[in-house]
Amino acid sequence: MSEQRSRTESYTVRLELEDEPGELLRALDPIADHGGNLLSVFHERGNLTPRGHIPVEVDVECHPDRFEDVVAALRANDINVVRAGQQRYGEEVTVLLTGHVVDTDLSDTLDRVRNCAGASVVDLSLSAPEGTDDVASARLRLAAESGSIADALATVRAVADEKDLRVIEPLAPEGGEGR
Amino acid sequence: MRLAIVGAGAVGRAVADLATSHGHVVTALADSTSAAVDPDGLDVSAALARKDETGRVGHDDPERALSADYDALVEATPTTLGDAQPGFGHARTALERDRHVVLANKGPVAERYEELMALPDRSEGDVRFEATVGGAIPVLSTVEDLGPERVTAVRGVLNGTANFVLSRMAAEGLGFEHVLAEAQDLGVAEADPSFDVEGTDAALKCVILANVLSDGGYTLDDAEVAGIRDLPGSALDLAAEDGRTVRLVGEATREGVRVGPRLVPENGTLAVTGTRNIVQVETRDAGRLNVSGRGAGGPETASAVLADVGRLPA
Known part of the structure; x- marks a missing residue:
């Protein structure tokens, strides 16, 4: 028992919640349900993201084997997980795709990015003002293990090239461009 | 310094206009069809007024500007790709005459850099091109x-x-x-x-x-x-x-x-x-x-x- 206890690790999970009653509870329930021990919840009410969401930072203690389940349960509950833990998603990068994004099979595009180099599409926004069979834009936030972002971007480029889409990349890996 | 300016678009005209206030004398100014040359210093405003009225800065052949008396040639003709002519030729002519060259024209510096930079080795003249990148910004x-x-x-x-x-x-x-x-x-x-x-x-x-x-x-x-x-x-x-x-x-x-x-x-x-x-x-x-x-x-x-x-x- 004590050995089991000593193997728990703490993780920081960053969420973005809709500004609606009950959302925080909906986000915390799956953590407890999957054996996560809540250490702290930092609820930044009043500090909205550009899309009107509320950033929440949760420190969770759990067995490393269970952490994946916690994150999966959050995502299954449609909770927007921006960052989960330190190692698994060490880096994030945001890219835009433009062109016939939707009618070139968007889910195939996303699947192929997900299947590469341990990358994960943690957020997707779509804008198709001319309709889904015309030129549209998508914003993808990708998370990958440290050092794998370049591979993830290379996959995005390759898929985009094949589907005649444009990729608009950040100038440097996230945070590289000084403000 | 005595300046010959080749190219009378926005940049060439402005160089001619501002040269005096920098202590220089413009001895030649050329556009694509004509030149105005005066070894003692041109009346720049008259040449520019003539350009506005007739489309030509002067009555001389444009080539005359290249052989005029000057210490530095300002190359401000439109940027061309590939062989970067006539800009590259203008720069070569001036350097072969042991004159300095200052380029505002990006073509020769982007497309024929090694050839351009080899020219001063056999010349008393230098070549500079600050104006080709970033306009007024000292890049x-x-x-x-x-x-x-x-x-x-x-x-x-x-x-x-x-x-x-x-x-x-x-x-x-x-x-x-x-x-x-x-x-x-x-x-x-x-x-x-x-x-x-x-x-x-x-x-x-x-x-x-x-x-x-x-x-x-x-x-x-x-x-x-x-x-x-x-x-x-x-x-x-x-x-x-x-x-x-x-x-x-x-x-x-x-x-x-x-x-x-x-x-x-x-x-x-x-x-x-x-x-x-x-x-x-x-x-x-x-x-x-x-x-x-x-x-x-x-x-x-x-x-x-x-x-x-x-x-x-x-």
Whole structure:
């Protein structure tokens, strides 16, 4: 028992919640349900993201084997997980795709990015003002293990090239461009 | 110094206009069909007035400007690609006459760098080209002062027209064609804007920077270039939702040249608005330098030309 206890690790999970009653509870329930021990919840009410969401930072203690389940349960509950833990998603990068994004099979595009180099599409926004069979834009936030972002971007480029889409990349890996 | 100015567009005219206030004398001024030459110093305003009235600066053959009496030739003819003529030939003629050359014309420096830089070896004259990158912004002299070997990369927003279009698209939620038409009405974009919006102009500037960093080896063909013509407004909307925006950014390193629309933080250093340009110089020992200002325009570019003239050995 004590050995089991000593193997728990703490993780920081960053969420973005809709500004609606009950959302925080909906986000915390799956953590407890999957054996996560809540250490702290930092609820930044009043500090909205550009899309009107509320950033929440949760420190969770759990067995490393269970952490994946916690994150999966959050995502299954449609909770927007921006960052989960330190190692698994060490880096994030945001890219835009433009062109016939939707009618070139968007889910195939996303699947192929997900299947590469341990990358994960943690957020997707779509804008198709001319309709889904015309030129549209998508914003993808990708998370990958440290050092794998370049591979993830290379996959995005390759898929985009094949589907005649444009990729608009950040100038440097996230945070590289000084403000 | 006595200056001969070849090219009487916005830059050549502004150089002629401002030369006196910098203590120089203009002994020749040529456009594509004529020249005005006076070894004692031209009446610049008369020549420019004649240009306005008749389309010609003078009555001489344009070639006469190249053989006139001068210490430095200012090459301000339109940028041409490939063989970079007639600009390259003008520079060669002047250097073969042991005269200095100051270029505002990007063609020879981007497309024939090694040949151009070999010319001063057999000449008493020097060649300088500050005005080819970043208009009034001292980009190349900054790199020169630091020492190109101590600069690891130069990147920036180097085309005011493209930046104006992107800023307006983001601020007003308007489409590319609409904003471009507006830019043309305002005189910010030319009737044929392809050089600017397809990234060629920014790429030429980055090729010049890469040549300076690597002591040659690059032409426009070596640059990876994407423009902004097919950028939908929805892309800028999505970027803005996330606190970002899109800028046409050029990057020059010893590994190559890349120009294309890139995501940058909305309030970040590179997100300059309107026709403003910005250049970031990454240095080995001194971190990052940011220099911004007006990247185009007659008097702005002329100020860079005249700064180069001031750097020439007397």
